[in-house]
Amino acid sequence: MSEGAAPAPVLTVTALRAYYQTRLFGIDRDVRAVDNVTLHVNANEIYGLAGESSCGKTTLIKTIAGAIRPPLKVQGGSVEFNFHGRRVSLYDKNAPDLADIRWRHLSYIMQGSMSVLNPLRRVRNSFVDFAFRHIHKPMAEFLDTVRAHLLRLHLQPEVLDAYPHELSGGMRQRVAIALATVCRPEFIIADEPTTALDVIVQKGVLTMIREVQREIGSSLIFVTHDMAVHANLCDRLGVMYAGRLVEEGPTAEILREPRHPYTAHLIASLPRIGDVAPKKALEGTPPSLADPPLGCRFHPRCPLAMDICKRENPQMEWVGPVHRVACFAAQPGKRQ
Amino acid sequence: MTAPLLELSDVAKVYSIGGALFGHRLRAVDGISFEVGRDGPEIFAIIGESGSGKTTLARMILNTAQPSAGKILFRGADLAGMRDRLGFMRQVQPIFQNPFEAFNPLKRVDRYLYMTARRFAGAATQAEAGDHADRALRKVGLSLAEIRGRFPHELSGGQLQRVAIARALIASPALIVADEPVSMVDASLRMSIVNLFKTLRDDLGVSIVYITHDLATAYYISDRIVIMRKGRAVEAGPARAILDNPQHPYSIELKNAVLSPDAAARLYGNRPIME
Numbered sequence: 001m002s003e004g005a006a007p008a009p010v011l012t013v014t015a016l017r018a019y020y021q022t023r024l025f026g027i028d029r030d031v032r033a034v035d036n037v038t039l040h041v042n043a044n045e046i047y048g049l050a051g052e053s054s055c056g057k058t059t060l061i062k063t064i065a066g067a068i069r070p071p072l073k074v075q076g077g078s079v080e081f082n083f084h085g086r087r088v089s090l091y092d093k094n095a096p097d098l099a100d101i102r103w104r105h106l107s108y109i110m111q112g113s114m115s116v117l118n119p120l121r122r123v124r125n126s127f128v129d130f131a132f133r134h135i136h137k138p139m140a141e142f143l144d145t146v147r148a149h150l151l152r153l154h155l156q157p158e159v160l161d162a163y164p165h166e167l168s169g170g171m172r173q174r175v176a177i178a179l180a181t182v183c184r185p186e187f188i189i190a191d192e193p194t195t196a197l198d199v200i201v202q203k204g205v206l207t208m209i210r211e212v213q214r215e216i217g218s219s220l221i222f223v224t225h226d227m228a229v230h231a232n233l234c235d236r237l238g239v240m241y242a243g244r245l246v247e248e249g250p251t252a253e254i255l256r257e258p259r260h261p262y263t264a265h266l267i268a269s270l271p272r273i274g275d276v277a278p279k280k281a282l283e284g285t286p287p288s289l290a291d292p293p294l295g296c297r298f299h300p301r302c303p304l305a306m307d308i309c310k311r312e313n314p315q316m317e318w319v320g321p322v323h324r325v326a327c328f329a330a331q332p333g334k335r336q
Numbered sequence: 337m338t339a340p341l342l343e344l345s346d347v348a349k350v351y352s353i354g355g356a357l358f359g360h361r362l363r364a365v366d367g368i369s370f371e372v373g374r375d376g377p378e379i380f381a382i383i384g385e386s387g388s389g390k391t392t393l394a395r396m397i398l399n400t401a402q403p404s405a406g407k408i409l410f411r412g413a414d415l416a417g418m419r420d421r422l423g424f425m426r427q428v429q430p431i432f433q434n435p436f437e438a439f440n441p442l443k444r445v446d447r448y449l450y451m452t453a454r455r456f457a458g459a460a461t462q463a464e465a466g467d468h469a470d471r472a473l474r475k476v477g478l479s480l481a482e483i484r485g486r487f488p489h490e491l492s493g494g495q496l497q498r499v500a501i502a503r504a505l506i507a508s509p510a511l512i513v514a515d516e517p518v519s520m521v522d523a524s525l526r527m528s529i530v531n532l533f534k535t536l537r538d539d540l541g542v543s544i545v546y547i548t549h550d551l552a553t554a555y556y557i558s559d560r561i562v563i564m565r566k567g568r569a570v571e572a573g574p575a576r577a578i579l580d581n582p583q584h585p586y587s588i589e590l591k592n593a594v595l596s597p598d599a600a601a602r603l604y605g606n607r608p609i610m611e
């Protein structure tokens with residue numbers, strides 16, 4: 001991976017650990033939702049984050065977006081952005097004021113997106129509150145920009161007059177996406193932004209995201225459990241399992257030739273129209289992140305598990321120029 | 337001939353949006369008719385455009401919103417004149433679209449289960465309520481031990497949604513109205529939840545109104561289907577026949593828009609492209 005003058009990544013996450021510290025019936029325990037994650041996102045790249053429900057995708061994304069609230073706590077590691085030479089390290093001693101970079105440089109579309117919209121104010125006001133001062137246009141022109149942007153998301157301009165509760169779930173979700181993209185930020189973090197949309201609208205939204213991303217060469221982390229969306233949108237894909245990144249590489253390569261048994265399962269279990277027989281499910285359930293299994297966290301469910309998997313934690317190792325995997329069975333020389 | 341479990345005739349719902357003063361009126365649901373469970377328990381899917389009135393329809397079936405026109409009958413009785421509210425709620429249970437909105441963030445999630453067990457399943461003691469809760473949770477792949485004492489924000493979307501389904505099961509309902517119950521969960525969990533719906537229908541005789549954007553699971557579990565757009569039904573009938581061979585242009589467009597996971601890997605080398 002040493003190409004000499006390769007441009008610096010826009011985001012570098014190193015050995016990041018973020019735990020929920022909970023106290024239940026007098027017992028303290030840590031939910032290790034993000035455990036030692038290292039990744040980077042390049043300029044002009046869409047990075048997809050995949051993995052089953054509750055594996056820690058949202059937690060990782062919150063940590064990257066600087067949206068940390070107790071009981072979530074960053075235990076170690078770093079998150080560093082590079083906005084055209086302006087370095088911002090989120091968990092440094094002299095951490096920056098996030099308000100400074102929100103919306104314009106970095107925008108975050110939260111899962112269940114409702115929360116950015118003030119329930120007591122019309123949608124129009126949310127746009128004015130968050131986006132107006134970043135767009136540098138007179139109000140009338142600004143609203144024209146907003147209306148045009150909404151149309152790309154298959155939303156009629158009338159939604160601006162509505163209160164959030166008057167919109168359907170999918171309409172609210174699109175309003176949140178519009179809000180996060182109208183300022184054309186350099187880095188967009190989107191957590192399951194299309195899960196509540198019909199497939200036609202979903203396609204429109206994904207196309208819009210892709211277009212905005214191309215027009216300004218921004219970077220994007222796109223979180224979804226839907227592998228079909230990843231397949232159609234993302235340049236690179238990271239797969240999480242139980243708080244850890246277990247595989248990462250070019251999307252097409254991973255879909256064609258997954259190296260981690262868990263990734264292979266994810267891809268094999270994709271439902272398709274026309275299925276009438278149940279797909280084979282994985283044995284067992286995802287581990288509790290308060291008490292994850294030793295060694296490889298996937299070993300209790302892994303068809304390839306070996307002795308070493310129960311004792312040692314496989315590290316992410318390169319298996320191709322841009323392809324990493326954390327599995328003993330996929331790493332030559334590690335089998336025993 | 338007995339009455340079907342649920343019967344909608346020419347149901348409409350008009351909203352005014354944006355406040356009384358500047359508002360405009362909108363026919364969110366515009367003349368919908370269908371029956372569920374005439375010939376025994378069935379899974380009835382509603383799919384269609386975002387904003388086409390599916391959730392509004394669900395609210396009217398649950399009797400939490402009233403139709404502006406038309407009639408909804410449950411076991412032959414008009415919901416408009418319904419007196420035994422509790423009895424109705426025991427028989428018709430909801431599962432909502434967004435689990436983050438369905439639970440009060442300040443309330444521990446197991447409370448909901450205990451409350452439902454006391455209210456609808458006749459649990460007299462805390463221990464009994466716990467038993468009911470645990471049994472229901474196990475049907476959805478969780479257990480009481482895993483969620484006891486937790487607040488909604490301590491669970492992931494998928495976990496919360498399974499709790500919501502477990503809660504609905506405690507009452508042993510005849511009809512479950514599930515509004516996008518699987519949109520927040522991954523493919524394998526999704527399959528296990530819809531398989532659970534099948535079991536409910538086949539073994540417990542529960543009918544299910546299944547609202548979804550996921551055509552694959554609609555195909556996989558539904559007996560009949562209606563496709564909605566702008567408040568109206570554009571096509572309705574046996575699920576597999578319709579999804580195999582849609583006739584209405586909107587239904588065809590919908591089916592064609594389903595993203596194929598295979599496309600990228602096969603066609604576009606390392607840089608997949610949305611078309």
Ligand SMILES: Nc1ncnc2c1ncn2[C@@H]1O[C@H](COP(=O)(O)OP(=O)(O)OP(=O)(O)O)[C@@H](O)[C@H]1O
Nearest residue numbers: 166167168169170351364386387388389390391392
């Ligand atoms: N409480 C309300 N007041 C006013 N209008 C409403 C209200 N609830 C819904 N609407 C409007 O009714 C229409 C249908 O909304 P509904 O929530 O039923 O759609 P849906 O089919 O469930 O969409 P989605 O797939 O996005 O969940 C939308 O145009 C919405 O704006």
Ligand SMILES: Nc1ncnc2c1ncn2[C@@H]1O[C@H](COP(=O)(O)OP(=O)(O)O)[C@@H](O)[C@H]1O
Nearest residue numbers: 020033053054055056057058059489490491492
């Ligand atoms: N506020 C919280 N307190 C304690 N545990 C939490 C909290 N939020 C999430 N968790 C736990 O962290 C894990 C990861 O959750 P999440 O990041 O939401 O997963 P995903 O987005 O992949 O579905 C889950 O086990 C969940 O129960």
Ligand code: SF4
Nearest residue numbers: 296299302309327328
């Ligand atoms: S390290 Fe072992 S248990 Fe883990 S995925 Fe690889 S083979 Fe399976």
Ligand SMILES: [Mg+2]
Nearest residue numbers: 057058111493
């Ligand atoms: Mg999530």
Ligand SMILES: [Mg+2]
Nearest residue numbers: 168169391433
């Ligand atoms: Mg809805």
